[in-house]
Amino acid sequence: MEIITNQRFRKAGKYIRAFFILSLIGVAIAIILASGILLYAKLLGPPPLAVPQSTLFYSDDGTVIGESHNGQKRYWVELSEISPYLVDATISIEDRKFYSHNGFDYKRIAGALIADIKAMAKVQGASTISQQYARNLFLAHEKTWERKLKEAFYTIRLEMNYSKKEILEGYLNTIYYGHGAYGAEAASQFYFGKPAHELTLGEASILAGVPKGAGIYSPLVSMENAKKRQKIILQTMVTNHYIDKNSAMTAITEPLTIVGKHLHTKTSTAPYFQDAVRHALKTELKLDDRTIELGGLKVYTTIDLKQQAIAEQTIERLISKDSEIQASLVSMNPRNGHVKALVGGRNYEESPFNRAVQAIRQPGSTMKPLLYYAALENGFTPSTMMRSEPTTFRFDDDRAEYSPKNFNSQYANEEITMAQALALSDNIYAVKTHLFLGVDTLVNTAKKFGLSTKMNKVPSLALGTSGVRVIEMANAYSIFANGGKKVSPVLIKRVENYKGDIIFENKKEAFPILKPELAFVMTQMMTGIFDPKLNGYTSVTGRTIINDMTRTYAGKSGSTDTDSWMIGYSPQLVSAVWTGYDKGHSIHLTADKSYAKNIWIRFMEDAHKGMPIKGFKPPKGTVGVYVNPENGKLATDNCPIKRLTYFVEGTEPTEYCTDHLLYQKEAPAKKAKPTKKPWYKKLFDWS
Incomplete structure (x- = not known):
């Protein structure tokens, strides 16, 4: 009997030793695994915290004009820009030990684990704020063990590499508050129409209850459920010593005004301009589509909302609603190239094709100022004479004959000056000048003025038969307007990332490319299209809008069978207007041909209101x-x-x-000037 008992004890001892050894091995393995996980997490470094955020577009005065997002409204703000009430309410209801744990609340995890085992399913959560943030950043929201393990690993990485303040800030900027609002700022704007830092205790305690289930606790879905949840949150805040009972009671009875409207919902502000800005972000700043749409960028543009509204309203008012003619307009500050207004068509919803920056159309006679500037560089002056008459140009290199015509086949049939040729838009004078200079001259001059489209080396190039873009023509005339300095169209002044760091800032400065004296002579010649003193065999081309002008402008109109243009400027502003048919239909009606000039003068007059009247100063x-x-x-x-x-x-x-x-005739004899009487004789002159 004793022998059997001893054998049993010896066997039990072996089992205990084996269990102890295995336990030690298990603990060692666990320590090694844990150490390995921690080391691996450390080697991987901090996980990126980039989340989809709305990109905002601003006008030149800081007004938000547009927004890019994927249905998730989110505006990242620093923790200091979120109401302390919301911060405290969130911690109190979601993770009261947030500041003391290392990412995991083991007591809550144990309780949730027991509940899950009993139900044989994942039914209860014990996620801390750090865990929820990890899930929001990197993982889907399905309740599986695999997802929980990944969540735990990302949580470790977050806690190892970021401070509690950074984690809390990230959580409050990524959590879903329902109705497409992600983060505290978007939610505060949506529910209460105010920034997150202005939330009261009553508003914050309502908002903190929504993430548990937006479909249940949103005040827009059920105010009753929202108020019940609010009471629970306020009670936890009292228990956790964030507020006292009196503050809780006041918050419960606080009247609430629910707005239920997202910020920046208007999409009609300068839609063509916004498209051009997005294109510039992609092509000039080399940003990818996802960064542009969801990178939380702040894009500060050059657009002037007053001028933009004038441009859109002028086109809408002056073009007949039943007309199929399209229109585009670009206005720029000639000193720095900043685009102040841009219209790419009459209706963005019907046609988002941007005629201001995408369409390539024949500029007609608006090309002549570039030609005549080249002529000035080659010894021409405003008084240079050439004959205006029907002319056929014949060439020695087997090229076809070319017989340009003037409008309505009207000619001086005598010599005219270059100044008058420009004012009357004489085509014969232009082609003669073009051929005299050599066809390469105008091609090279067009490049100097920033025209990027291909110029055909043909005699008709002088009459604008090679296509151009409206925005580039506006820019070319800006060079005249600023005295000969090179500028480029600028749509974006500055771009900031979601952290507020400047990732782009336009610092381009204008630099001289033309001789200032020649640029001014050309400008002064272009004022001639509005001066009846230059009338000749026909009237100056700007005659129909002279009476609408209240200040001095320089400019040039142009037309082809399918296009009508007017480009002009003051010292403060340049604008280019194109009208025509998208499908290249011919413009037959006189009224249709006058749209461009009428839109231009009305825009320029209205846009200049409030600006000082300035003339062009000779250098x-x-x-x-x-x-x-x-x-x-x-x-x-x-x-x-x-x-x-x-x-x-x-x-x-x-x-x-x-x-x-x-x-x-013989000059009449001059009347003798009356002699001046001495002052003392005037005293006695009673006549």
């Missing part, structure tokens, strides 16, 4: 003299019409006009 190296517009010679007292015209110093005409001497 050093220029001289202004009065000339006879018909022959470009110095005007005399006998000339019936004389116009102040500017030249580069040393190129002004020296010959006086003698055309009117033959027709001058």
Whole structure:
């Protein structure tokens, strides 16, 4: 009997030793595994905290004009920008030991584990704020053991690499509050129409209850359930010593105003401009589509909301609603290239095709100022004469004959000046100048002025038969307007990432590419399209809008069979307007051809309201003299019409006009000036 008992004890001892050894081995393995996991987590470093956030677009005065998102409204804000009431309420109801644990609340985990085992399913959660944040960042929300293990690993990485403040800030910016609102800021704006830092205790305790189940506890779904949840949250805040009972009672009875509307829901503000900005972010800043749409960027643009509204309203008001003619407009600040207004079509919903930046259309005679600038560089002056008459150009290199025509087949049939040729838009003068300079000259000049489209080296290039973009033509005229400095169209002033770091800032400065004196001479020539003194065999091309002008403008109109243009500027603003048919239908009606000019002058006049009236100041190296517009010679007292015209110093005409001497009648004898009486005689003059 004793022998059997001893054998049993010896066997039991062996089992105990075996169990002890196995336990030690198990603990060692567990320690090794845990150490390995921690080491691996440390080696991996901090997990990225990037989450989808709304990208916001701002006008030049800081007004939000648009937003990009994937249905998740989220605006990242720092923890200091969230109401302390919401912070305390969230910690109190979600994870009261947040500041003391290392990412896991083991007591809660044990309780949840027992409940899950009893139910043989994942029925109860014990996730801390750190765990929920890990899930929001990296994982789906299905209740599986595999997901929980991944969640635990990401939680470890978060706790190892980020402070409690950073984790709490991230959690409050990623948690879902229902109705498409992610994060405290978006939720506060949606439910209460105010930023998160302004939330009261009553509002914060309502909001803190929503994440448990937005379909149940949202005040928009059930105010009764929301108030029940609010009471629970306030009670936990009292228990956890965040507030006292009196504050809780006040919060329960606090009147609430529920807005239920997302911030920045308007999408109609400058839609074509916003599309152009997105394109610039992609092509110029090399940002990918996801970053643009969901990167939480703040994009500060150049658009002026007043000018944009004027542009849109002017086009809508002046073009007949039943007309199929399309229109585009670009206005720019000529000093820095900032685009202040951009319209790419009459209706974005019907056609998002952006005619201001995408369409390539024939510019017609708006190309002539670039040609004549090149002529000025090659010795021409505003008084250079050439004959305007029906002309057929023949070439030695087997090219076809070319016979350009003037509008309505009207010609001077005599010599005219370059200033008058521009004002009347004489095509014969333009083609002669183009061929005299050589076809390469205008091609190279167009590139200098920033035109990127292909220019065909043909005689008709002088008449604008090679396509251009509206925004590039506006930019080209900006170079004239600012005195010859190179600018490029600027849509974006600055871009910040979701942290507020500046990732792009436009610092381009204008630099001279034209001779200032020649740029001014060209500008002064372009004021001629609004000056009846330059009328000749036909009227100046700007005659129909002269009476609408309240200040000095320079510009040029242009037209082809399918396109109508007007581009012009003051010292403060340049704008380009195109009208025409998308499908290239011919413009037959006179009224249709006048749309561009009428839109342009109304936009310019309204956009300039409140701006000081400024003229174009002649720079050093220029001289202004009065000339006879018909022959470009110095005007005399006998000339019936004389116009102040500017030249580069040393190129002004020296010959006086003698055309009117033959027709001058004998001058009447000058009346003798009355002699001035001494003051003392006036005292006694009673007559």
